[in-house]
Amino acid sequence: MPSTTFVVTEPKIREIFAADFRDRIVHHLLYNCLVPVWEPKFIFDSYACRKSKGTHKASIIRLRQFLRKITANNRKNAFCLQADIKSFFTSINHDTLFNLIQKHTRNPDILWLLKTIIYHNPTKNPIKRGQLSLFNQVPPDKSLFHIPKNQGLPIGNITSQFFANVYLNELDQFVKHRLKAKYYIRYVDDFLILHQDLEILNKWRRQINHFLQEKLALKLHPKKQKIYPINQGIDFLGYVIKPTHILNRKRVVKALKIKLWHFNKKILSLNLEHPIRLWTPELCDDFKKIFACVNSYFGMFIHADTYHLREHLYKKHFGILKIYLLPADEKYSYFVWDED
Structure with a gap:
């Protein structure tokens, strides 16, 4: 075949x-x-x-x-x-x-x-x-x-x-x-x-x-x-x-920042003047992909010495996503999806 x-x-x-x-x-x-x-x-x-x-x-x-x-x-x-x-x-x-x-x-x-x-x-x-x-x-x-x-x-x-x-x-x-x-x-x-x-x-x-x-x-x-x-x-x-510590590649971090920017842009393109809990089937499908992507990256970051990086990404680059994706712990190890 x-x-x-x-x-x-x-x-x-x-x-x-x-x-x-x-x-x-x-x-x-x-x-x-x-x-x-x-x-x-x-x-x-x-x-x-x-x-x-x-x-x-x-x-x-x-x-x-x-x-x-x-x-x-x-x-x-x-x-x-x-x-x-x-x-x-x-x-x-x-x-x-x-x-x-x-x-x-x-x-x-x-x-x-x-x-x-x-x-x-x-x-x-x-x-x-x-x-x-x-x-x-x-x-x-x-x-x-x-x-x-x-x-x-x-x-x-x-x-x-x-x-x-x-x-x-x-x-x-x-x-x-x-x-x-x-x-x-x-x-x-x-x-x-x-x-x-x-x-x-x-x-x-x-x-x-x-x-x-x-x-x-x-x-x-x-x-x-x-x-x-x-x-x-x-x-x-x-x-x-290194013998003393482990970091993530800069290009990996840069790639996630770009994805987060695109994710925020996509949400804003839904013409929501103010972020609200509007869960249409289309929006749910988009968020499933975003949710999986973000946790995939943070699953890699957690194995390196990157607490401050994870905190910085969440506070400075998540944007509107912070309303929907909540840190599962104080270490920003991964995120849970808040549908309420």
């Missing part, structure tokens, strides 16, 4: 493919068959699309542990190698991926299904949705419509997320067992390594880039790799983590 494709613009422009509902059922069945086989093979510090992992445990819990250990609670200096892989999902080689998986899969039915999904071309007669002009804004190296047909996985399928972990498990094993890196964390194609020796990190960066090109037909993004002192703060997965 044809996939549905559309382009999202936040946090950056990206081409998404959504498989047909029946295909997604098959994807989940395959995923459930493969995870028990592969989960024991993955390293502990790979955090994307795995049960009991995720961004919070990678950036807040594990990275903070690493920083405290390598700096002896901020008494020693250390450095961070941070990088990501250029056009990762569109660069995955189908033959390489299939060969990696088939080494650990003997069931002929599973192998047939794997081959069908991996080599499937989602750009064949897809259903395009959304603003069609956005497709022209997707960089060619990040679009399945413009790359060789023997490479690339569609962003949006659960199988693609799993296959990404299988593919980069080769990198994980190389870093942990060949380079012997003690402090290494990966989330999808973003990774970082901590070490007290700057020259060792420079050497490892060259070795990693060579390994990626030779074994996986990948390469580090030339503009997204750097080595720097960790006391500058590590910008990773929405947070800036």
Whole structure:
């Protein structure tokens, strides 16, 4: 069945493919068959699309542990190698991926299904949705419509997320067992390594880039790799983590301020000269989205040292929203919806 494709613009422009509902059922069945086989093979510090992992445990819990250990609670200096892989999902080689998986899969039915999904071309007669002009804004190296047909996985399928972990498990094993890196964390194609020796990190960066090109037909993004002192703060997965404290990215805070401004503008556009409790179905639908959005952001903020930021946002940027969204506690941890 044809996939549905559309382009999202936040946090950056990206081409998404959504498989047909029946295909997604098959994807989940395959995923459930493969995870028990592969989960024991993955390293502990790979955090994307795995049960009991995720961004919070990678950036807040594990990275903070690493920083405290390598700096002896901020008494020693250390450095961070941070990088990501250029056009990762569109660069995955189908033959390489299939060969990696088939080494650990003997069931002929599973192998047939794997081959069908991996080599499937989602750009064949897809259903395009959304603003069609956005497709022209997707960089060619990040679009399945413009790359060789023997490479690339569609962003949006659960199988693609799993296959990404299988593919980069080769990198994980190389870093942990060949380079012997003690402090290494990966989330999808973003990774970082901590070490007290700057020259060792420079050497490892060259070795990693060579390994990626030779074994996986990948390469580090030339503009997204750097080595720097960790006391500058590590910008990773929405947070800036230092040995002593954690902050949120400035652009995340700025994005919420813009959304709050638009939310207030939308309410005022209802021609309410004075804010009143006028709950029409349309207004309720709008507020459900606003309520979910605001609490999503504050759910991220609560894990950082941001009490004063949360207080400032509520008092200075909520505007009319303060009538409807009430702080659940004195810490501004989240908000409750006042419908009275």
